[in-house]
Amino acid sequence: MQKICLLGATGSIGRSTLDVIAQYPDQFELVSVAANASVERMAEICHQFQPKRAVMGSKAARDQLASLCAGLPTQFEYGSESMESIASDDCDQVMAAIMGFAGLRPTLAGIRAGKRVLLANKESLVTAGRLFMDEVTKHKVTLMPIDSEHNAIYQCLPQSDSGVTKRDVDKVLLTASGGPFRTYSYDQMKTVTPAQACAHPNWSMGQKISVDSASLMNKGLELIEACWLFDVTPADVQVVVHPESIIHSMVSYKDGSVIAQMGNPDMKIPIAYGMTWPARIETGVEALDLFQVSQLNFEAPDLERFPNLKLASEAWYLGGTAMACLNAANEEAVAAFLKGQLSFLDIARLNQQVLERSDIKVVNDLEVVFEADEQSRVLAQQLIASEFS
Ligand code: NAD
Ligand code: MG
Numbered sequence: 001m002q003k004i005c006l007l008g009a010t011g012s013i014g015r016s017t018l019d020v021i022a023q024y025p026d027q028f029e030l031v032s033v034a035a036n037a038s039v040e041r042m043a044e045i046c047h048q049f050q051p052k053r054a055v056m057g058s059k060a061a062r063d064q065l066a067s068l069c070a071g072l073p074t075q076f077e078y079g080s081e082s083m084e085s086i087a088s089d090d091c092d093q094v095m096a097a098i099m100g101f102a103g104l105r106p107t108l109a110g111i112r113a114g115k116r117v118l119l120a121n122k123e124s125l126v127t128a129g130r131l132f133m134d135e136v137t138k139h140k141v142t143l144m145p146i147d148s149e150h151n152a153i154y155q156c157l158p159q160s161d162s163g164v165t166k167r168d169v170d171k172v173l174l175t176a177s178g179g180p181f182r183t184y185s186y187d188q189m190k191t192v193t194p195a196q197a198c199a200h201p202n203w204s205m206g207q208k209i210s211v212d213s214a215s216l217m218n219k220g221l222e223l224i225e226a227c228w229l230f231d232v233t234p235a236d237v238q239v240v241v242h243p244e245s246i247i248h249s250m251v252s253y254k255d256g257s258v259i260a261q262m263g264n265p266d267m268k269i270p271i272a273y274g275m276t277w278p279a280r281i282e283t284g285v286e287a288l289d290l291f292q293v294s295q296l297n298f299e300a301p302d303l304e305r306f307p308n309l310k311l312a313s314e315a316w317y318l319g320g321t322a323m324a325c326l327n328a329a330n331e332e333a334v335a336a337f338l339k340g341q342l343s344f345l346d347i348a349r350l351n352q353q354v355l356e357r358s359d360i361k362v363v364n365d366l367e368v369v370f371e372a373d374e375q376s377r378v379l380a381q382q383l384i385a386s387e388f389s
Contacts, residue, residue: 002275003031005086005115007106008097009045010038012206013120013146016267017095018045020275023284028275032086034098034106037061043068050074053089055082080105088113093275095146096121099208100331101324101373104128108366111135111143118274120146122225123331127324128369129228144274145229149174149222151270152248152261153230159278164230172226173250173258175242176301177202179214181344182243186305192344194337202245202265211334215347216301220312221330224323227316234313241299246288264288307348311355321361321372328376329354336384346388353387354380 004021008014014035021028030049035042036057046054046069054069055077056062062078069076077085080102087094087110094110095118096103103121108128110117112135119125125132136143142163145151153172157164180199181189197214198207205213212218219239226237240250248270250260263269266285273280303310308330315322333350336342342350354376361368 001029002027002093003029003091004275005032005034005089005091005094005110006030006097007034007083007087007095007103007110008099008121009033010035010041011097011099012204012209013095013097013267013271017097017118017271018049020268020272020283021049024281027281031091032089034083034086036098036102039064039068046072046074053077053082053086055079055086084109087115092116093118095271096124097146099123099206101127101327104369108132108135111139111141114139114141116142116144118144118146118271122147122221123327125228126221126224127327127373128366129224129323129363131363131366131369133228142277143229144277145225146267146270146274147222147225148265148267148270149249150225150229151273153226153251155261155273156249156251156259157230166231168253168255169251170254171252172230172232172237173240173252173260174219174222174226174237175240175245175247175249176216176219177213177245178241178243178299178301179216179218181214181305182241184305186345189305189345190343194340197337197344201243203267207338208331208334211337211347212330215308215344216306217308217312217330217334217347217351219301220308221327223309223312224316234316239301239309241301242296243299244293244296246293246296262288308351311348311351315355318355318360320363321368322355322358324363324369324372325358325360325376326351326355328373329380332377332380332384336388341384342388350380350383350388353383 032053034055066076083106087106093116096107097120104124107124198210245265247260252258268283272283315326329351333347
């Protein structure tokens with residue numbers, strides 16, 4: 001029996017994880033959950049799974065949840081210390097599926113407690129990079145990438161007892177759907193709405209990652225994520241736009257072989273793989289019907305219309321806090337876009353300005369990362385209120 005702590009239980013990844021857990025009640029036990037504010041959804045989860053501990057983002061949300069769940073054996077808590085506490089409490093695996101930088105501390109708590117960490121929350125790895133990976137090594141943690149592309153790369157790399165190696169690898173081929181605006185002209189992209197940006201052609205996901213997919217910032221974050229996870233640089237990674245999202249990424253080898261991982265686009269596949277690796281279980285996802293797919297297409301990314309991808313690569317080479325600054329700017333930009341305060345194309349402009357104006361520091365401890373995050377958010381807000389209003 002594997003005991004699971006689920007951070008970000010009420011989100012899209014949270015829902016798919018619960019679906020896998022519910023299919024195998026004799027293999028997985030949900031012992032703790034965390035979410036920010038979705039009290040009603042969290043109450044449903046608590047009634048169904050009866051976890052030992054449930055943590056919300058605020059006292060008000062905790063109190064509301066407790067009253068909706070009166071009589072359950074669950075302990076109801078709130079705040080980031082409790083989120084860190086459940087990640088290091090009695091459990092075997094931590095699913096890190098909180099959205100954004102807010103997931104960093106609880107994810108690190110799971111790593112420091114030596115749990116198997118299932119990493120969906122890419123922003124925590126992107127911002128804390130080297131420190132994050134050093135903790136993984138120090139605590140001998142099995143870090144399973146849940147992001148579908150990185151999970152695919154993991155499946156395509158040579159496997160060892162403790163994970164994967166880079167033996168004989170030439171390049172990592174990171175696929176991208178291209179998002180809902182792949183075929184839009186620059187002029188058409190000027191006026192797109194949040195609803196259009198959130199309507200992803202192949203995946204149903206949370207709002208923030210959906211906007212990131214539309215702006216290709218998601219691919220930028222994933223480029224950095226791949227560099228940290230697999231110990232490569234952006235020069236070793238080729239982004240390949242593949243609109244069908246059937247190939248989830250590939251690895252090319254020095255002998256000319258290319259190995260791809262394919263499947264219907266459903267996050268239950270990478271989630272279940274992360275939970276049971278090196279074994280596999282049935283997920284309930286429909287088998288891939290290649291005759292129905294019939295064609296797979298590939299194209300190069302357009303860095304003119306989607307400059308975020310270039311910015312991510314620049315941030316990697318700048319190093320230090322540059323990736324935390326870019327991520328913070330982007331989180332503020334996406335939130336402002338969703339509120340109608342920023343146009344879609346301004347997301348990348350704002351990201352660029354914040355990155356250019358940030359004082360990049362060497363990361364020798366976590367506090368430096370938190371300071372960079374805070375300063376970049378303030379700068380982004382100032383720019384939104386002045387130059388972008
Ligand atoms: P979502 O918006 O659907 O859910 C986010 C979850 O995080 C919710 O449970 C929310 O309550 C919680 N949360 C948000 N802010 C919080 C805070 N400050 N403190 C505590 N909890 C907080 O997002 P999602 O689509 O499930 O994505 C979650 C993470 O997984 C993101 O980092 C995303 O990039 C990554 N990811 C998602 C997908 C996908 O298919 N949805 C694929 C790959 C990676
Ligand atoms: Mg992905």
